[in-house]
Amino acid sequence: MPGQSRLFSIGRYLWEPATLCAGLLILTIAADLSQNGVLIFVATNILIQMVMVIGLYVFIGNSGILAFGHITYAMIGAYADAWLTMSPFKKSFALNLPDFLANHSFAVFPSLLVAGLASGILALLTGLPLMRMGGIAISIGTFAVLVIFNTIYQNWGDWTFGSSTLVGIPLYVTEWVALAWVCAALVVATVYQKSRFGLALRSSREDEVAAHSVGIHVRRERIIGFALSGLFMGVGGILQAHFLGSIAVSAFWIPVTFILIAMLMVGGQRSLTGAVVGTLVLSIVMQALRQLEAGLQVASFNLQLPHGLSELGAALLMLVILLLRKNGLTNGREIPWPFPDEARMIEEGRAKALVRLAQPPQPLDRTSRLEAQDVSVQFGGLAAITKVTVSVARGEIFGLIGPNGAGKTTMVNVLTGFQAPTTGQVLLNGTDITRVTPRLRTQQGLARSFQAVRLFKDMTVLDNLEVAGIGTGLTRRAARDRAWDILAWMNFEDKALVRADTLPYGDERRVGLARVLATAPQFAFFDEPAAGMSDRECDDLMQLISDIPGRFGCGVLLIEHNMRVVMGVCQRIQVMDSGRTIAEGTAAEIQTNPAVIRAYLGSKSEKTYA
Amino acid sequence: MQGFIQHLADALSLGSLFALTALGISLLFGIMRLVNFAHGDLITIGAYALIVPSSNPNAVMFIGLWPVLDTIIAICAIVVALAILCERLAFKPMRGANPSVLMIASFAVSYFLQNALIMIYGSRPKGVNLWPALAQSVSVGGVRLQLLQIVTIVTTLVLLCGLTLFLRRSAIGRQMRAASENFMMARFLGVRANLVIAAAFAISGFFAAVVSLLYVVQRGTITYDFGVPLVMAAFVATVIGGMGSVLGAVLGGFLVGFANVFFQVVLPMSLRGDRDAFVYGFVILVLLVRPAGLIKVKSVQERV
Structure with a gap:
């Protein structure tokens, strides 16, 4: 039945994001039902970070190239969005913006799209020079991007409030808003990775020389992946700003970069499932250690561990994963499609190919x-x-x-x-x-x-x-x-x-x-x-x-x-x-x-x- | 003239610190394809080792009060030991992993070390007044220069010559060079991997200790991410110089140092805060013209 087969192929196409979204939905509902404010706060924070980790995955996972400057794009998005959405009254306290921005504030959703797009465009522009270099040099080059924009934003007081914290960003991000964006990110990342662009970028990850030899424009594919990845980082930064209500340039620096990368590595950098699993696992481990830092009553003992333990734990967990399971907890695999249909796909492929092969080949042009x-x-x-x-x-x-x-x-x-x-x-x-x-x-x-x-x-x-x-x-x-x-x-x-x-x-x-x-x-x-x-x-x-x-x-x-x-x-x-x-x-x-x-x-x- | 020589001295001494740091990174990259982010934290730890461990923001000098030579030896010994310890615990088990995995591992080691420092010393900056005598100016041929700058430049020259001699003349140095040409082949020919890699980490740690002492005198304040700006500058220096080339790392380090001072001098007051943005922007421009760096290293290129 053709109708059923079409349904099957759509199901197979969107299987990973659908299952991941469903799992996250259940966890979010559970957090919501608990009516525990702290738990809901933590859950929302995890979901926002997940958007950024999915963003990292789009580039790092598909290209196999490490990038350390991505938090820059979250910063660009967060500030651009603050310029658009803060009330003119609150802007007047800290910022000295041009009249048009200073006197208006815009609806949050269109602002998010504009600011997110700005991050993507900036990633594209910075990607142009970076991707001219080779593998590991690109990774180091991303540090240069991080330093450049961090320095500019620190010193751009009129627009960023310099090294002070910018407060008064409207709060609208709940666990549901964050979840919706995680789902959107998962779907877009899936569509990308199954598209010709994702396939081309992954081929360069597997063997750059061979990718060139079959006509893949490796640099262009890397730039595309980098831009898309920067866009999601931007969205993540924007959500974070509207969740906490404040942003500071100093927060978009190496420690956050490390945590986001560690999340991806723990889950497995080569799969979307890994990005989701890694974010969850590392967040939960760090949260548990933070509980111990705050003190935990065990029988009559108050068990308290020194402050900073959660960070040490994150670093150790990542090292152990790198050592024992290089492709992370998921081993670089996605959630498998549960219906065995490979034989049918092969049969279909063969049947259609045989019809085409039955046509006589093009007459041979021997003049070349x-x-x-x-x-x-x-x-x-x-x-x-x-x-x-x-x-x-x-x-x-x-x-x-x-x-x-x-x-x-x-x-x-x-x-x-x-x-x-x-x-x-x-x-x-x-x-x-x-x-x-x-x-x-x-x-x-x-x-x-x-x-x-x-x-x-x-x-x-x-x-x-x-x-x-x-x-x-x-x-x-x-x-x-x-x-x-x-x-x-x-x-x-x-x-x-x-x-x-x-x-x-x-x-x-x-x-x-x-x-x-x-x-x-x-x-x-x-x-x-x-x-x-x-x-x-x-x-x-x-x-x-x-x-x-x-x-x-x-x-x-x-x-x-x-x-x-x-x-x-x-x-x-x-x-x-x-x-x-x-x-x-x-x-x-x-x-x-x-x-x-x-x-x-x-x-x-x-x-x-x- | 006075101004020009002063700027030249600034550029040379800053470039010296970058070059020494870049060397420490380049040696390891050449031999085991490790881009060692944790190198910056070795520099930081060298500085913290001078004071009594405590989270009190008022630092109390400890090793820093010893006689100069003793201080130098003790700091070098501590940092070298730590470098070798990092190698044994973190990098040795990952030997042969691809460069991305190694780099990310060094990122984790760095994060670990920084947070361990915060745990022990607290996260607030600490004032450390080491060897105040170096802050005074001396007159050289009618031009007044800071003694520290002269010491930095001379130390760097001596270390560069020493390293060159070591790599060319000593048995281990030759083995290191062979290993960075072709690690596998060097092993087949009897070069002992453990020895060569441990030696590279030891030298890298030694350079980190020297940078640490020079930089702490210059800055006077230490924080848990004290070494990060140096390691960032050194990273781009190794890329500009050409990944894996020792000479390239030195050239790149001095180039970044000169770019720093150049922008410091030419930028108008209002843009001076953005100096680093200009320096790193310049770096990207250089790489646009020469994506493989100043000195192309054959063993890094892939053969078809």
């Missing part, structure tokens, strides 16, 4: 040509390649072989843009692409596999292929269709929903090859696809590679040491040795070429020295 002319590459004084020319036509299978160290992989790096040649140029259909980045070359139709495979490990096989589709400009849905087509064509659809890091070695290499095809290349480069494969696996691989040009309309450049595979599938072979071309021709010509035999087996005179 990829050429490298007189390419030389030097590493310091060492010449890896000297004046090598390679030319591959679309539709042919071309082998590049040679002993270890001959310069084959370097040649592929030059062709795909991972290595700039010292001299010489690369032409695609006559256009010079020597200076074009790997990502743009992938989008122009050059895609490669890696010797080290470099799958996106913590993602399913299907997702690995979808990332490649997304990187080359498809929508999520079209990318998914293409991924199923390739898997069905390879008879590999049974493994579609398996996580890549659980695959056996041979399958891993097959997925690496499938991911190249999922970029819909004009030219596909396979770097030792048969390495480590058994004879039978090699037979399958040969069949597969032979069928690629006809099915996908592309040229194949193959680097391989297994001569049975090379001789079996390649129409034309070029042999390199010590960075130079020593022979070129068909399999039969190569096998009888004396220079080739010498390179592989050594000549008689060399043998006597060996």
Whole structure:
């Protein structure tokens, strides 16, 4: 029944936020029913912090990059919102705002949206320079952002009341308002993480180089995640301001940053469930320790622990989690969907793919040509390649072989843009692409596999292929269709929903090859696809590679040491040795070429020295 | 001329503190990919160790009253011991974890140490008047300079030369350099990981102790987050210099020091409070031009 299946897929899509919201709703109701003012206060505070931790998760969880400056965006949001919502009378005591802001106050909800958006925009603007750097340098750069805005706000007395506490912010945030925003944050974070943007950002977390190689614009994806994350931090800061009624610049500093990050780490930085669980667990632990600091009556003893214990406890808990369970209490997993429907999904994917595969493939355009002319590459004084020319036509299978160290992989790096040649140029259909980045070359139709495979490990096989589709400009849905087509064509659809890091070695290499095809290349480069494969696996691989040009309309450049595979599938072979071309021709010509035999087996005179 | 030399001395002495702090961070990053946030707290603890432990806001000198050499030795010993203790308890069990995990762990260690300090000493600032003689001015070639600045610059020069000699000539120093080129390969060739890492922590702790003494004389007041501004400046210094490069850390430290004094001098009075915002904004500009820092380190780049 199609109606039921649609309902099922929506249920599956929103399963995590729905269950998490339901759980939080029950806890909030319980707190409310207790009519205990302190408990309700604590619960509201936890929910507000949860909005911020979800904000942190959106960036840190999906990108795998730590950020220490996010509390800045909460500060930006809180102050912007205070400017909008405080009564003109109260503003006049502390602030010296322009007339328009000084004389008006605006409704809280639209103000929250405007101020939250301001945080998001600021995160976007600060993200632009930060994301130009590499991994850990970005983390350190976020500290610079923290210092910059903290300093400015401390000294911007007219707008922020300087280092004094700004009071008189209208109170409207109850536990229900906070819960509503947690739910909204959970839904938006889920939609984001399941969208093409979330998938693309996670692929860069798993393997940045591979993400580039399938066309993902890593910097752009990071900026998008960073901006969204900053927006939620802003909303959290705004809610906090309207809950406490006051804000101070000094509160948006390292201690709060630490607690928020600790919450995410305790729960598990790689899952939304982790953000929620971590906030709850760390808050409860710290609250319990605070009770002990205040003194606890046990029988006739008054058990009292020294002040500051809750902070020490938080730090220790986080260290222990990092040590024993790196991906937090949830181990980086979401709440599992309880209905086993993977078989049905695979069946559906296969059925639809087979319909599409039954269509005849596009007629092959053999006019395209990829050429490298007189390419030389030097590493310091060492010449890896000297004046090598390679030319591959679309539709042919071309082998590049040679002993270890001959310069084959370097040649592929030059062709795909991972290595700039010292001299010489690369032409695609006559256009010079020597200076074009790997990502743009992938989008122009050059895609490669890696010797080290470099799958996106913590993602399913299907997702690995979808990332490649997304990187080359498809929508999520079209990318998914293409991924199923390739898997069905390879008879590999049974493994579609398996996580890549659980695959056996041979399958891993097959997925690496499938991911190249999922970029819909004009030219596909396979770097030792048969390495480590058994004879039978090699037979399958040969069949597969032979069928690629006809099915996908592309040229194949193959680097391989297994001569049975090379001789079996390649129409034309070029042999390199010590960075130079020593022979070129068909399999039969190569096998009888004396220079080739010498390179592989050594000549008689060399043998006597060996 | 007097003004210029005065500013130069300011920049060099501030840059010295940043460079020494950045060195302590860079050594550990080079060898074990740890960005050690807790380095700032080692500096803080070096300062607190001078006084009698008490939450009373009026600090009573303890080690700080000993003869100068004894004070220096005692503070260095305490901070080095603490650095090695941190390594054993927190970082050793996490060896081989990725840089993000290590950095976050150091953040937790830092939070722990700061709150432990609050527990013992209270959170209010304390006045500490160490070696008041260093505050006086001396005349050098007709220009009057603060003695402390001269001591800071000379100490830094001596330590930099010492470290260079140590890394180039001593057996452990060579092993450390090998380990920062390629840790795995160095181990295969017989470099003992425990020894090299412990040595790196010890040197890093030693530098923290020296910075601690120089900075406490300069500031005269200590708080539980005394070392945080230094570690922040040193962080950006290591990034500007190029992550993992020891020379880069020194260059970056001096660059940040010079930027500080430059903005202090050129900013109009009304903007002087925003100096740090300008300094860190400048840092981001530098990184826009050179995202990988001044000195690119090969072993940090990924090979395809």
